[in-house]
Every structure is written in structure tokens, then in C-alpha cells.
Amino acid sequence: MAAPTRKAAIVGGNRIPFARSNGAYARASNQDMLTATLDGLVARFGLQGQQVGEVVAGAVLKHARDFNLTRESVLGSRLSAATPAYDVQQACGTGLEAAVLVANKIALGQIESGIAGGTDTTSDAPVAVNEDLRRVLMELNRAKTVQQRLKALAGLRPGQLAPEIPRNAEPRTGLAMGDHAAITAREWEIGREEQDELTVRSHQALAAAYDRGFFDDLVTPFLGLSRDANLRPDTSVEKLAKLKPVFGQGEGATMTAGNSTPLTDGASAVLLASDEWAAERDLPVLAHLVDAQTAAVDYVHGGEGLLMAPAYAVPVLLERNGLTLQDFDFYEVHEAFASTVLATLKAWESPAFCKEKLGLDAPLGSIDRSKLNVNGSSLAAGHPFAATGGRIVATLAKLLHEAGPGKRGLISICAAGGQGVVAILES
């Protein structure tokens, strides 16, 4: 018999403002950013010297030396050094997956509190030696005799000096994520203007949220930055219309640098706990993590779009919780690209997709757009891969708390490798 479970509470969150690549955080490492983020969380909730059950975080672009990134960040933070930690990595789903892992352990009573987070830098990204050079060096390492060493060294070529630089591309297709998204946008006939409109709304909503102090207890400035560097409160459909497409080809290309997220540096963290742990410390409970689901699609051979997995995960989650797509007060659909959000919503509205791909009798239907990403999302804030989940969980939890008890929110995050992570929060 399964042990009775409880729902994990979201106490609060912290993140550093997100910076554009090679901007304010150009010289900050993943560990620097995650440590600062943890310290901001510690300061906000008075956790100095305290031991939390577990800290779970990760990074997508990771140096080999960062094998124990989260534990090292904990050791550098003001948390008790007796706080265990481990790394996870599920591409852009990392942050949300970390929160789900912490919540599940809390639900099972294995821990009473935990911190979930993520950090990513595209400015301080790992640069590896050329794969050919690496083979030569390993061979040299294995060599025991002078003769063997000379033989190994004979394999050296000038071309091997070119380093391996990480690319934002799918290993199995060689296509950039944006090019994959452009294929999906074309298939779903997502227009340029609706993408630009969604982008403008994201910027305006994020700016308004900052202006009303919504992020005062969610963000801690870092290295002189106090708001997300990508935020353009004065952008407009007219301004965005002037940008040239950067993904997709030919006449029908719609995706620009404006309606796609830029490469971003940043980190986020969320404090989760049992209700009892929070109550003992007079800490708030903003919302509970009700349930979560992952899905993956075969974007290599199966004819599905790279970023469409959340469209598959959500109906499974709804079914298990006896909910419809309309039973939510807020929707947080990660804006990897404006077209991704629009394609996902269109898929749920499509009778054909819902029947053929999801096996449903009726489409999930449309959502009230005024409940979508009401405080802006990744198009405005930027998207440091592993940090986006933590940003969204904390933002949605606070939104639900402000709206009052019994409110419900849906999170949908697409990830590289054809994956998706979705979750339900409830106040």
C-alpha cells in the first residue's frame, strides 16, 4: 500500500535579473549566479546557517569542472554546509523538473523542505578542445613507452587547435532550435503579426509587473543589474515589424530576434516545504504543487515538432486530475519563441490534432488569452535555460497567492530533445 502523500508548498522564490549574453554577467560563472541566487533566497527567508532537506538545481551548458555544481553552490552560500544537494539536467525543463523532484520528496515525507533551482550562462560557456585533439591527448595519456608517445604525438594536426564551441542546435538534426520552431510555425500557419503582438504583450506585462513592485520579493539585483536586461517596455508591433527573420527560409519566414528569446544568463531558485515546516517558521505558503507530467515526441523521425511535447503532456495531466483546459485562472506557457506558444495553443484548439495525435474525442479547446503569461514571460525576461522553470514557478505561485485561495495555474515548458514538462499549482 502506498504511503499517504501531501502536497508540497511553495514558500517563495528568488532570482537574479536575467542578463543578455555577454552583458552584465559576462564574467559570472554558473556557480557565481546560483550562489548569489541562493544567498538572496536565504536573506529573504532568514535561512542563514539553516539546513534545508535538499537543494536540487542544474545547468544546461555546463563545464566539466561543475560536476557537483549545486553542492558547490550550497557550500559557497549562507545555507548550512550540512545541506545535501544534487544536479539535474533536462534542457529547458531543468528548473521545473527540479521543483517537481523536490516537491515529490516532500510529498513522500522524505524531506520537509527543499530548494529547486537552475542557472545558465551562455557568456561563460564551456569551450572544449577539438574532438580529434582530445583523442590524441587521451592516446598520449595511455602511452607507456617513448615509442608509443611519439606515435600518439604524430597524430597532431594544426586544424585540431580549433575548439569545440557549444551550439544551440539539436545533435540529431543539426538544426538550431529556432529552425525547428520555424518548421512548426509554418506547419501551424502562425503569422508574423500574432507573434509580434504576443511579444509586445510580454514586454508590457513584465514592465508593468516590475512597476507595481510585483518582483520586489522575487528578484535580487546582481552585478549592478536590477531588472531583466532584455526587457523593452517601449517596444511595439511597428518596431518589431522592421526586424528581419532569422529562423526559417524564404517568403514565409516569420521568426525574428524580437519574437524569439535571446541567449541569456541568469539563475533562479524556489523554496518548497511541507505546510508544517513553513508554519513552524512563520513563512508563507503561496501555493501548492499539485501534480506534474513530462512527455517527449519523436521530432527526428516521427514528424512532430521539436517543441511540441507539452501539447502531449498537458492532456495526460488534465485527465489524471479530472480537469479541463479551461479550469485554470492563470496559464504560464514558456515563450521559447512566440510561435511555440501560439502553435501549442492552436494544437489544443485543433480537432484533428487532438483526435489523431492525442486520441481525444474532442479538442481541449481554447483558453482565455487574458490569463496567459499575465506578468510577461521569456520573450521579455529572457531565457537562461535551466533558470526559466524557477522563474515561472515562483511567479505563478505569487500570482495565485495574490488572487486568493483555491486559484489554479498551469505551467507548460518545452525543452530541447523533443521534451516537455508541465505542472499544476494551486493556491
Place this chain on the structure above:
Amino acid sequence: MSDWYRDFANSGVGTTITKQLGLPRPAVLRRHEPGQPLLPGPAVVGSAGEGRLRDELTRLLRDAGVTVVSPATVDGGTDGDRLAAVLLDATGLTGPADLAAAHDFLAPAVKRLAPSGRVLVLADPPADAASPAQAAARQALDGLVRSLAKELRGGATANLVQVPLGAEASLAGPVRFFLSGRAAYVDGQVLTVTAADVPAGEDRERPLTGKVAVVTGAARGIGAAIAKVLSRDGAHVVAVDVPAAGEQLAQVANEIGGTAVALDITGADAGTRLAQQLIARHGGVDVVVHNAGITRDKLLVNMDAARWNSVMAVNLQAQLDITQALLDTEGALKPGARVISVSSQSGIAGNRGQTNYAASKAGIIGMVRAWAPEFARRGATINAVAPGFIVTEMTAKMPLGTREVGSRLNSLQQGGLPVDVAETIAFLAQPGSAGVNGQVVRVCGQSVLGA
């Protein structure tokens, strides 16, 4: 931010040069450190007239481990240590003729005063006097103490505490403060205590144990020093600053095991938000320190509305609004709460180019005095602290000449440190300061400005 001139004047060659040229010789002040005795040497207690406090003062000193020597051995004697403190009970004054006794006692005692020594005179308030002659004698002490403070050297200070009949129980905390290293930069001041219920059994080393203190503008400078001293004295500090200062604020909070709250105190709902958070997270607040302040200097004729309004909003209106919100929100202010506002020397003396700043800082004094009776009824207190020239990042940016002159225009011939302001605030926050209400304590080394 080190005082290079003070260090030079106290060096071997510097001593010779400054003495021969008659230059100011600022002393290294005795400042409080945890575990330190109240006084580093013996004290003497004397009286002018038949006072009522001498025995109590002697007992208080002995309780604190201080050796109390007889005035007889001081007068004309050459034996024994130099005196760390000279206390005069002048509550027995009936008229100016009794002041001769004050002179007779003080002159030989002050001659033997040690570096960073303390002269503390205790008397009744002139307003309560039975006759004009008695009022004159009491008021005369004001001139005596302020002049003596200017004569003292070597970091020694002189202050006057006025004790009305019936307020004797309120005396111990202020006396200990003025004698201690906490009052290093408080000089030439007059403090009036009132009758109040002073809780017994306070932990002298950590008097704020179990208390919750909120400090605005805590991310740096004087605010950060206040947060650290309140924490050292045992309080859990809720450190507040504008969202943009969050990185430094988190560092301050983490250093002292406090809580960081990013809040624009000029926001319409700032008081309510703060009150609610203090109730939900900390069960209310014991100590409120209104420290946040800004300067937007310009001559009045050149000052635009934005400069005027922003200074008023941050420095004065926010203090009024937040205090009112805390008073209005049930459970926000704990019983015996302490509110301390940071005013400024500019608010007392005025300062060219600072009509807006000085107006806001003078306004604080009006606010504190007006609110004092209501706070007294609640068993709480509200006071202001007015810093003089305090060495901070801000003063470090001043031109050398302005800074050097500014920092020497006081009886201690040096600028104060943020910790000096913080120590005075921590004193006002203590349970033992229940009888200090509606007061303005200057932390200025007896500045010549506005004295």
C-alpha cells in the same frame, strides 16, 4: 575612510608637530566592544547641594564593577589612577550660590580625567523649579556643561541628564549609555528623562535579545551599521531598502542573520505591506528605525519640484505614513515598542543648498515630539537621533578641504563613524530606555553648527 590626520596627530612625530604648531589633536575615541567593562577606570560621584541621586549613582556604578572613589581623595590628591568618569548630582540646587559647590567638585576632578573620560551632570529640569532662582541655577548647568565639553580634550565628553522628581527609575539606562563607549561621539548634549515603567533584569550585554527590529535604508552606510549593532545587541533585524539595493541588502541581512525586505517606502501601500509582513513573519515589531534618506542639494532658487518632492517623500512623508500604518495595524507594534527616526544636524542648524533636506530633517523632530505623548500612553517611545559629520562613502566623495574642515568643526575635532549613530539608536531601542521619549539626541561630537 580612515582619519589620516587623527592617526598622524597621534603618531610620534605628529604629536610633536601638532603640539608645537597648536594644531587640533583629535583623540582615538573609546568605543564599545562586547564584553568591555562600563568604564576602564575609577569614577567619582559628587554633589552640589543636598541631591537625591548620589547614593543611587554610586550603587549603579558599583553594580557595573566600577571603583567609586571619594571626592575627598580627588581634591588635591596626587595618588591613584586617573578618573574614567566624573558624575555630579546637582538635584539639590536651590539657587546660583549652590553652583559654587559644582565648581569646587568638578575642577579638581576634571583635572584628573583620563582620555575618553566622561563628565555627567544630573539635575532637575528648570521648568519644574520652585523659584526663579532655582530655575536659574538649573539652567546655568546647561551653559556649564556645554562649555566644559568644549574645554575637554583627549576624547573626553560632558553631558547633562535632566531628571524630574519621580523619574529616578528611568535614569540607569541613560547613565550607563553616557558613561560607556557607546556614547563616544555624543558630547555637550542635554537629555531629559520622564517617569516610565522600566523593565527589570535586562541582559546588559545583549539588551535586545528576542526583539524584532526593522531598519529602513539598511543596505549601506549608517543603515547597515545600525542593522549590525542592533543584531549584535540581540535583535532579529528586518533590513529594508529599495529593490535596486537588493544585492547589498541581502549581504547585510546574511551577515547578521536577519531578513531582507525590498520595499520602496514611498509606495502608497508600503506601510501596510510592511506591517503585514512583520505580523505574519515575526509576530510584530519591537524596534522601528526610520533611517532611509536621500539628498538632492540645490540652492532654493534653483531647486526644481522634483528635488523638493522626492526628498520630502522619502525623508519625511514615508516616516509619517509607515509609523501611522504600524500604529493603525492591530498587532504590528509590540508592547513597549521603540521608534527611532534619523534626523540630521542640517535639520537643526540648516545647511546651504539643503533647504529641502533640512526641512525634512527638522520636520522629523516636530513629528517625534508631537507623537511622544501617544507613544507614552502605549508604553512605547519615539525619539530622533541627529547625526553630525559622519564619515561614510558619501563624505569620502567630498573635496578634501571641505571634508577636513567639516570633520574638525566639533569638540572632538574629528568626524563620527556610522557605528556611533548606530550605538545611540541601539541605546534608545533598549527596554531600559523606557523613560526616554520625544527626545532629539545629537551624535555630533558637539558640533559648532546649530549648537
